[in-house]
Structures are given as C-alpha cells and as structure tokens.
Amino acid sequence: MALLGAGHYAVGNIANALLYDDNLASIIENAIGGAGNDTIVGNRVDxxxxxxxxNDTLNGGAGADRMYGGFGNDTFVVDNAGDAVIEYTNQGSDTVLASIAYAQHPGQHPHRQ
Incomplete structure (x- = not known):
C-alpha cells in the first residue's frame, strides 16, 4: 500500500508497473553470465x-551501462555515451559495435567497429 498524500492510499504491485511485455526479467538491473556463450541484453535503466x-554478447540497452567481458572473445554493443566497456588484457579478442563514442577504461583492449 502506498501513501499518496492527504490520507489517500493506493493498493497494487509496483513491479507490475515496471514490467515490459509482462516479462519479469525486464526489472533486473544487473546480470552475470556463466561459463557458456551468453547473450545478455539490458533494459532502459543503467x-x-x-x-x-x-564468447559473450553484451548489450546494455538504452541506459548508461557497465559491461564486463571476462575470458573469451566477447562482443559489446554500445549505444549510449555513458556506456563503459571493461575488458582486461589476455582475456580474448573482443569487438565493440558502437553507434557512438564510448568510454575507455584502463586495461581495456577491444576492437572498435
């Protein structure tokens, strides 16, 4: 129950208001893949x-996202000026698919397309 002010209350489930296409995964802000070849797509939040x-594919979606590759040949999709790709040396040959400029971090060595 939420207090709306002036003695008025609303009853409901706030999670339902945040769902995209009734998908519970749409309210998750952070995700960690496993040992396999993962494809992880974020949502409109950071x-x-x-x-x-x-060999993972990471696409943060519309928010300003932090994407960490790890071992393997990873692909990062960068579409927000606030996106950051973090990949360290000797962890594979990585690719950044960027429609805009993206943040560089120390130790990062992906290839930009």
Missing amino acids: NALAGGSG
Missing part, C-alpha cells in the same frame, strides 16, 4: 552486465 568466460 545496467551492470558481466559475461564471465565464454
């Missing part, structure tokens, strides 16, 4: 996505 080992 996400932190970590691929783990494997």
Whole structure:
C-alpha cells in the first residue's frame, strides 16, 4: 500500500508497473553470465552486465551501462555515451559495435567497429 498524500492510499504491485511485455526479467538491473556463450541484453535503466568466460554478447540497452567481458572473445554493443566497456588484457579478442563514442577504461583492449 502506498501513501499518496492527504490520507489517500493506493493498493497494487509496483513491479507490475515496471514490467515490459509482462516479462519479469525486464526489472533486473544487473546480470552475470556463466561459463557458456551468453547473450545478455539490458533494459532502459543503467545496467551492470558481466559475461564471465565464454564468447559473450553484451548489450546494455538504452541506459548508461557497465559491461564486463571476462575470458573469451566477447562482443559489446554500445549505444549510449555513458556506456563503459571493461575488458582486461589476455582475456580474448573482443569487438565493440558502437553507434557512438564510448568510454575507455584502463586495461581495456577491444576492437572498435
């Protein structure tokens, strides 16, 4: 129950208001992949996505996202000026598919397309 002010209350489930297409995964802000080849897609809020080992594809969605590749040949989709790709040396040959400029971090060595 939410207090609306002046003695008025509303009853409901706030999670339902945040769902996209009735998908519970749409309210998750952060995700960590496993040992396989993962495809992780964020939503419109700021996400932190970590691929783990494997050849992963990370797409943060519309928010200003932090994407961590890990071991394997990873692909990052960058479409927000606030997106950051974090990948360290000797963890694979990675690719950034960027429609705009993206944040560089120390130790990061992906290839830009």
